[in-house]
Amino acid sequence: MHQTTIAMSKCDQCIVRQLSSLKALNKEEVIKLANSKTSYKIKKGEAIFEEGEITNGVFCVKDGIGKLSKLSANGKDQIVKLVKSGELLGQRSMISNEPANLTAKAVADMEVCFIPKSEIINFFNSNNQFSLNMMQSVCEDLKESENEKIALVQKTVKQRLAETLLHLHDEFGEDTDKTLKVQLTREELAGIIGTATESCIRLLSDFNKLGLIELVGKKIMLKDVRALKKLADN
Amino acid sequence: MHQTTIAMSKCDQCIVRQLSSLKALNKEEVIKLANSKTSYKIKKGEAIFEEGEITNGVFCVKDGIGKLSKLSANGKDQIVKLVKSGELLGQRSMISNEPANLTAKAVADMEVCFIPKSEIINFFNSNNQFSLNMMQSVCEDLKESENEKIALVQKTVKQRLAETLLHLHDEFGEDTDKTLKVQLTREELAGIIGTATESCIRLLSDFNKLGLIELVGKKIMLKDVRALKKLADN
């Protein structure tokens, strides 16, 4: 009994509960959630689930940053989406009743909770707002994916890099030293914009020389946001 | 009363009702649907809705073929998705409560029905299976979009053309003369695979010389499906 109360209060105050579809859950449902969830810690580089795996539930990202990606035949890892604290992972596969289409790995140490599918289905059936929230979340992903698809074709690698840097800045913010908070390797960054690692490095180097960014070791500081925006949009 | 019966039977037997999320509707709901829908005919080249428009409902594609696309700054039209008879259009914008992100135009003469948002919301609230169906349909779109995004980066234009031809063949079938049923201009085909029209034409010409396809006027006949598959996957 005491246990339940603690678990509930934990889920109740959790950032995922505040930001994701789960915000529609009522107190009673949150208690059920707290009792059925499992927590995990995932270290940088480790996988949460791999392409083809049957996940049978969703993962809540409590802390850290993850990437959803797909390995190509030539060994390159195309990153489809980054997820941060407050977001859900694996919704699509669960809803479609399919094995995961993408691999989820930690880009920075993560804390996640697993909610079994049966629980989610119960929420679907009993809570209309929850269904609607989740539907909207998938719709949001769809819109983003479509727009990125278009950008991938209509913009040059240079434009996409500028765009991605701005996006990372917007979404994840900056450290105290003004550099981007998400620390991706050049290879990962290349995997987001869809280019060769060397091309990515070269362009970063160009941006640096042009004063658009500053390279502080492996970290990246945006120096001229306005110019980056202009470059991305042009 | 007689009117209602006719309308109902029309919606009841409609292909959209059989293939889309609407299949979850019961008789009573189909009657309501039939009373609230409006039918349109759209000629090849005309728009159903344009990017930025508030649609306030979904369109059912009864007949014909449509394209969802976005115009780029340099005047090129990137095609995101083709829709055919039996599918719904504009679900995402409606669910997200946003203006259309893409423009929908007829590639071949179309017949569509418009279902107002209020009606869909009613179905959402009263029919759980309908919600689930629609969610799965959006999920399906998301998966496809993500996979296409990956293909766009990881495959060459040649591979993407082969893949797209096979896809068009699978999805739309062939005419009596064995050519592809969807008749797209070279420009539209280029807009799907995300390349310049000239590049698309050149590759079609190459495929023709290699015996992979045959160009019958403006129409395309697949001659060596196996080789096309190999090319697309390689």
Add this chain to the structure above:
DNA sequence: AATAGAACATGACAATTATCATCTTAATAA
């Protein structure tokens, strides 16, 4: 501190793809 391995960086070059120009053929309107 020494060493190994990963990540980063850059040059040289090749391959892919876009752009511009021109021409032919097909479709459409006067």
Add this chain to the structure above:
DNA sequence: TTATTAAGATGATAATTGTCATGTTCTATT
């Protein structure tokens, strides 16, 4: 039917991007 325009086709060329090779700088581990 003829004129006009759109669609298709192809060459020449330039720009973009990828690949391979090589070197440097980090980082972690012993």
